[in-house]
Amino acid sequence: MATDIPTFATTQLSLLTTELRAELAETHLLTATHAPTVLQRAGLALLNLTLSSQRTGFGGKTLLELSLDSAVGGGELPEHGLRTGDIVAVAEQPKGAERKREREGMEKRGAQGVVTRVQREAVTIALDKDDAEGPGGNDKLWLVKLANDVTHKRLSQTMTRLQKMQSSEYSTLTLVLFGQSSPTPVSEEELSASMEWNDSSLNDSQQDAIRFALASREVALIWGPPGTGKTHTLIELILQLVNRGQRVLVCGPSNISVDNIVERLSSHKVPMVRLGHPARLLPGVLNHSLDVLTKTSDAAAIVTDIRTEMDAKQSSIRKTRNGRERRVIYGELRDLRKEYRDREDRVVTDLLRSSKVVLSTLHGAGGYHLKNEKFDVVIVDEASQALEAQCWISVLASGAPKLVLAGDHLQLPPTIKSLNSKKTKASQKADKSVTDEVAADVADMPLQQCDPSNGTLETTLFDRLLALHGNSIRRMLTTQYRMHEAIMTFPSQTLYESKLIAAEAVKARLLKDLPYTVRDTDDTREPVVFWDTQGGDFGEKTEDDAESGAKGRSSLLAESKVNEHEAAIVRLHVGRLIEAGVKPEDIAVVTPYNGQLALLSQLLKDKFPGLELGSIDGFQGREKEAVVVSLVRSNVEHEVGFLGEKRRLNVAMTRPKRHLCVIGDSETVGRGSKFLKSWMEFLEEHADLRYPDLSELQGDG
Numbered sequence: 001m002a003t004d005i006p007t008f009a010t011t012q013l014s015l016l017t018t019e020l021r022a023e024l025a026e027t028h029l030l031t032a033t034h035a036p037t038v039l040q041r042a043g044l045a046l047l048n049l050t051l052s053s054q055r056t057g058f059g060g061k062t063l064l065e066l067s068l069d070s071a072v073g074g075g076e077l078p079e080h081g082l083r084t085g086d087i088v089a090v091a092e093q094p095k096g097a098e099r100k101r102e103r104e105g106m107e108k109r110g111a112q113g114v115v116t117r118v119q120r121e122a123v124t125i126a127l128d129k130d131d132a133e134g135p136g137g138n139d140k141l142w143l144v145k146l147a148n149d150v151t152h153k154r155l156s157q158t159m160t161r162l163q164k165m166q167s168s169e170y171s172t173l174t175l176v177l178f179g180q181s182s183p184t185p186v187s188e189e190e191l192s193a194s195m196e197w198n199d200s201s202l203n204d205s206q207q208d209a210i211r212f213a214l215a216s217r218e219v220a221l222i223w224g225p226p227g228t229g230k231t232h233t234l235i236e237l238i239l240q241l242v243n244r245g246q247r248v249l250v251c252g253p254s255n256i257s258v259d260n261i262v263e264r265l266s267s268h269k270v271p272m273v274r275l276g277h278p279a280r281l282l283p284g285v286l287n288h289s290l291d292v293l294t295k296t297s298d299a300a301a302i303v304t305d306i307r308t309e310m311d312a313k314q315s316s317i318r319k320t321r322n323g324r325e326r327r328v329i330y331g332e333l334r335d336l337r338k339e340y341r342d343r344e345d346r347v348v349t350d351l352l353r354s355s356k357v358v359l360s361t362l363h364g365a366g367g368y369h370l371k372n373e374k375f376d377v378v379i380v381d382e383a384s385q386a387l388e389a390q391c392w393i394s395v396l397a398s399g400a401p402k403l404v405l406a407g408d409h410l411q412l413p414p415t416i417k418s419l420n421s422k423k424t425k426a427s428q429k430a431d432k433s434v435t436d437e438v439a440a441d442v443a444d445m446p447l448q449q450c451d452p453s454n455g456t457l458e459t460t461l462f463d464r465l466l467a468l469h470g471n472s473i474r475r476m477l478t479t480q481y482r483m484h485e486a487i488m489t490f491p492s493q494t495l496y497e498s499k500l501i502a503a504e505a506v507k508a509r510l511l512k513d514l515p516y517t518v519r520d521t522d523d524t525r526e527p528v529v530f531w532d533t534q535g536g537d538f539g540e541k542t543e544d545d546a547e548s549g550a551k552g553r554s555s556l557l558a559e560s561k562v563n564e565h566e567a568a569i570v571r572l573h574v575g576r577l578i579e580a581g582v583k584p585e586d587i588a589v590v591t592p593y594n595g596q597l598a599l600l601s602q603l604l605k606d607k608f609p610g611l612e613l614g615s616i617d618g619f620q621g622r623e624k625e626a627v628v629v630s631l632v633r634s635n636v637e638h639e640v641g642f643l644g645e646k647r648r649l650n651v652a653m654t655r656p657k658r659h660l661c662v663i664g665d666s667e668t669v670g671r672g673s674k675f676l677k678s679w680m681e682f683l684e685e686h687a688d689l690r691y692p693d694l695s696e697l698q699g700d701g
């Protein structure tokens, strides 16, 4: 059914505003009402930091590297949810009685910046203001994640543009994306045309997807289930497009998703440029960065010449006492600066023009660099992780008549705060106290009742197009190169139409076959193990947040659950794998609950250095030889909370290569949903079943 474009855009605008409010409310509420330690546990803050180095980064920004204070033992940072690109405030850590007052002022007083690098032992922040001083070297510091309204502004500008567009301005692509035109059918002839592949290893489903994307006129979806080589396929598609003389804009929701493509494309000698702040790019990608190229390419020499001249003039001002002479030099400097900017603009434009492939985040595509650029195709990787409005930034900026989306709508969509936050009085209060500028911005926007038929934020463009045009616009990649066949079977049958095939090289790989010595044990020869904790001895607990009490808590903290006995099984199982010779670095433990994650970290981090622990959501896109999943939920009410989301379970169960160990209460979990029921049944029938013995667990120190 066709969608009315202005109505759709209006709905999106109001949903985005609600989302911004929820995000601001949550951050404000949390930072205002919770102790720093609680914020740290929720993954929103890091405490006890010191400044380990300070330097000037690209664009003259001050970079602060923060690591754990040696007074608290230094070493690895605790688990946290900070990611490159997050906006944070850094300030002196509040002490004792000052705490509450200090926290409330954090956003105003602390220096603000962007996280540019996250390492095990340090986080690097680029301060926002060029001349920002930042904290002193001796201070004990903490940092807190802030709401990001910069992102919001660009999203709402894009949707406003779509809302105000005259119908005569709609491109055929836009009409197809809203179901007002049908996609041009692709002929069999085009699909079977002979091709010269750059990559001879492509499997049939990958080749089909590329042929289809090349032949499609307006839109093509490449559906890539876990481990099926989505990015691999996109690289070949990009090369094929460039060979056909087409100009391509390639985007992804995160810097890492884009860098991943730049890295793989760079061995192919395609003229390409990566937009984006160099401080946020992977080091290996920098020599394709527009900012860096502007300073280092041949053309950049003419810019550098002027820079030298300007520097000379500047120092001559300092030497001159004569007012008239000074004025003359100032005048010359002004002209030089203008000339400098003009030349730099030309260098940038030339670099962009000569690039057949331009890569940026979806957000970055909305910057001024692409204002006058035209592309033939826009490709979005990890499209099911992007908000629809984000995709529109790249569609409108590219002016391209054709869109290719790659993704998997059965893994987790982007996180939407406004869906989760039940408004409490406290959060409404926090809502009102948002900074004036943002508040004014929010107040300007229409907020009305949304008709769900006009879309929700959670519905990604990928989802919506599948619903709109069905399978005729998609091709699925079906050979997966990650999981043992037994690990793949359940997700394949229940989510991927039984179409997944395990590649020869991976289908029978077990831990005992790892390329280093691993003993053959009951655990290392099993691809799927299920520790069933049913029986009522493994009850969950709701995380006791003593400091703030239950009332003012945000959904994030309120939902936190722990299951101590399950944690003990995790320790037992991980211990056995390591004892058999599996390296801790090859094992990950994931769980849906932050509370459980904190408990597991306490229990396992020191005991098994190198072991990776994380939330399921944070592990999307990753893989490990062995993955242990602690499901946590175990209660007489059979409540499963957000385990009910099958896309989250899908992510959890499709991370391992050789060994999946699930720990959960089949009685509680099995009643959570149809999907959970069939998963529990599958595990009971096909996994190596274990029933834990409490006394044994308690004995295990």
Ligand SMILES: Nc1ncnc2c1ncn2[C@@H]1O[C@H](COP(=O)(O)OP(=O)(O)OP(=O)(O)O)[C@@H](O)[C@H]1O
Binding pocket: 201, 202, 203, 206, 224, 225, 226, 227, 228, 229, 230, 231, 232, 233, 481, 482, 621, 622
């Ligand atoms: N045709 C192929 N032949 C052999 N190996 C392949 C092929 N296609 C992909 N792979 C391998 O499969 C793995 C996953 O590929 P890639 O990273 O491109 O997948 P992806 O779909 O982007 O990842 P994810 O599943 O995390 O989304 C890589 O190790 C890649 O080398």
